[in-house]
Amino acid sequence: MRAFAELLDRLSLTGSRNAKLVLVRDYLRVTPDPDRGWALAALTGELSFTAAKPAMIRSAVEARVDPVLFKWSYDYVGDLAETVALIWPANAEHRPNREPELSEVVEALMAATRPQVRPLIEGWLDALAPKGRWALLKLVTGSLRVGLSSRLAKTAAAMVRPEAVAEPPQPEGGEGTTLLEPVDVSEVEEIWAGLTPPYADLFAWLEGRGDRPASDAPGRFRPVMLATALDEAVDLDRLDPADYAAEWKWDGIRVQAVREAGVSRLYSRTGDEISGAFPDVMQALTFEGAIDGELLVIRDGTVAPFGDLQQRLNRKTIDAKTMAAYPAAILAYDILSEAGTDLRSLPLSERRQRLDRLLEAHGGPRLGRSADIPYTEWSQLARLRADPPVGAAAEGVMLKRRDSPYVAGRPKGPWFKWKRDPHLIDAVMMYAQRGHGKRSSFYSDFTFGVWTSEAALTPVGKAYFGFTDEELKQLDKFVRDHTTDRFGPVRAVRAERDFGLVLEIAFEGLNRSTRHKSGVAMRFPRISRIRWDKPAREAASLDEVMDLLDRVEASGGRLAS
Known part of the structure; x- marks a missing residue:
């Protein structure tokens, strides 16, 4: 637990993205299984404990210290975990002779009943120093807030792979070295849906001790292709309008809708599953494949403001009244897979043709096409961008090379976002x-x-x-x-x-x-x-x-x- 606490502490005090990557990479390289796997699960948001609520933490500390003192301290510090970590009066008579390991904490909480959780946490708080208490409480309440996204944590995991590993001695008495190819974060994202914490198979592959985990899990997430911001003063002079298809940049959230071998899932652009909040959209997925698009609230063919969509976001379930008041739909603009065939290497123009055929067969009020914007000159598109007929639902326009394959990450040149001025x-x-x-x-x-x-x-x-x-x-x-x-x-x-x-x-x-x-x-x-x-x-x-x-x-x- 001490190493995990030190990691969280340093991440919270580090602003540099690259420095955060190095911190997590080094931790994952030197920490043994299964601790590093549970740490990665926590950093990527894959670990949660429903029984450990903030109210229970407050109740536990108020039983140890004056509630008024705790309230004043909490008001001053402003963070529950930090306040409890500093104010907790450890019980010296019953203090364990060692600190718990991260895996011990995780496995005990996963097996504990609700009445058992508070005594467990109190015992660990007694055993830990303030920094460890803080990390423990951040872990059990699920509010790490150390400035690290799920994708950045996966990027650090991909960097665990060493530069080389030594082979066993050769028959001639020599000793060879096998260089391992670097792993891109997109490869980790590609197999992520088929992995389960504490990710022993992932680390075995990254370190050259095992095979690459299967990437063909039905309903898996595909790493998304991202656009770069358009620099009008530089980019428009060197780009040919004929090479780029234009479409509206909708004011919703980007999603990936997947239905494969009976498994249907809806993902956010970061790979988080949001299917539970959109059962109406899930019922509309009758195709076999994976599509990329924008999730919006659409009433009578009109895109509603983003505020309407917010009524359905960040929920695990949704009731019929809310679904009726805020009818969600996907406007698709790309297809990544169809009937078991990966289409990402095809040019955009061909993928769009396949998407049109799929939507002709399986489209409806919950699943439609994000139409292309007809234009011939940049000045014509600039006027539409400044005053779009779709109003507040469009943040600007997207430009995509007609011959571009679907490449994970943010390659410079194929796709641009040209947002309206705020x-x-x-x-x-x-x-x-x-x-x-x-x-x-x-x-x-x-x-x-x-x-x-x-x-x-x-x-x-x-x-x-x-x-x-x-x-x-x-x-x-x-x-x-x-x-x-x-x-x-x-x-x-x-x-x-x-x-x-x-x-x-x-x-x-x-x-x-x-x-x-x-x-x-x-x-x-x-x-x-x-x-x-x-x-x-x-x-x-x-x-x-x-x-x-x-x-x-x-x-x-x-x-x-």
């Missing part, structure tokens, strides 16, 4: 909350608002990125210097007509929302600039925001059949 408003900071991980000592999550007709501020969004580390220090100081009230871990910040900090907020879209007092919700808000120079009274009004929302909704249109 909306901008000036808003006033109203509240601030501490972040997590390396930001846990800074106020880094900011709620901002705009002026109502009564000259009061109403919140319209929350942002926690878009600023540099130096700007974060400045924002944190402003919050501490101008706090007017405290609500647990949240601080109210002085915000008046004649005094307040104005933030330029960039966002991708607006939706109507009954959950927010202002009546609106922003899509992907982030801080574009800190307007130290601008008086608070000159920030945007709610009327301006609602006018923008009206214009966005008015620009919407029906989808072509």
Whole structure:
């Protein structure tokens, strides 16, 4: 457990992507099975313990320390695992003579009944030092938050393969060396669906001790092909419009729908299965193969705003009322496999023809085609991008070479995304909350608002990125210097007509929302600039925001059949 705790601690304090990769790679190389496999499962989100709830953790610590002291400490620290790790009074009389191994913790929790979980966790907390307690609690609550995506963890696993392994002595008395080919993360993703923690077969293959695990598991995820951002000033002059097919960049989530040998699954672009939240879409998968497309809410042929789709995301199950209110569908734009044949090496133009034939036979209201955008010149496409007839549901356009194969990763050149410019408003900071991980000592999550007709501020969004580390220090100081009230871990910040900090907020879209007092919700808000120079009274009004929302909704249109 100590090595895993050290890994999590260093990951949480490391901002560099490459440095994180090296940390995880080195841990996986030196840690024995099965500990490293359970660690990889935790880092990729494949490990969860339903009985270990935060409420149970709070109850356990309040039985050991003064509940008021714990509440004050929690309010100050802002993170449950960190607070408990620091405040937990170890029982010296019953402290075990050694710390538990990661595999011991995982296997015990997997076998434990609900009443057995709390005593187990309390015993481990007694046995561990503060850093180990923190790692334990992050593990059992499933909230690692160390700035490592599932794909980055798999990338580190692919790097476990050594540069060479020695062969046994040859008959002539010599000794040969077999060089192992490097493993790309796409290869790990290709076989991931057929693997189970703690991944002994994966590591045996990576280290040259075993065969490559089978990659033909029915319903498996295929690594996705990604686009690069288009640089208008550079790319358009060197690209020929005739070489590229254009389509709308829909404001939904990218999915991969797979049905093979009776196994049907719906994956997000990162390979997370989301089938349970979309049974209506799953019923529409009557083909044999794998398609790539966009998951959206579509009513009467019209794509709804992303906010409607959010009503169905991050759920394990869904009820009939929600399905009826937010009918989901896939607009497909590629086909990866059909009837057991891998089509990814074919050019896009041929894959699109096969997709059209598949949808002609198996399409319907839950499964349709993302139509191509007809154009001949870049200027013509630029006008459509700036004012799309499909309105807020389109974030821009996609450009894909007609002769491009489907290649995992983000190759430069075959595919481009040409997004619309974001909306901008000036808003006033109203509240601030501490972040997590390396930001846990800074106020880094900011709620901002705009002026109502009564000259009061109403919140319209929350942002926690878009600023540099130096700007974060400045924002944190402003919050501490101008706090007017405290609500647990949240601080109210002085915000008046004649005094307040104005933030330029960039966002991708607006939706109507009954959950927010202002009546609106922003899509992907982030801080574009800190307007130290601008008086608070000159920030945007709610009327301006609602006018923008009206214009966005008015620009919407029906989808072509």
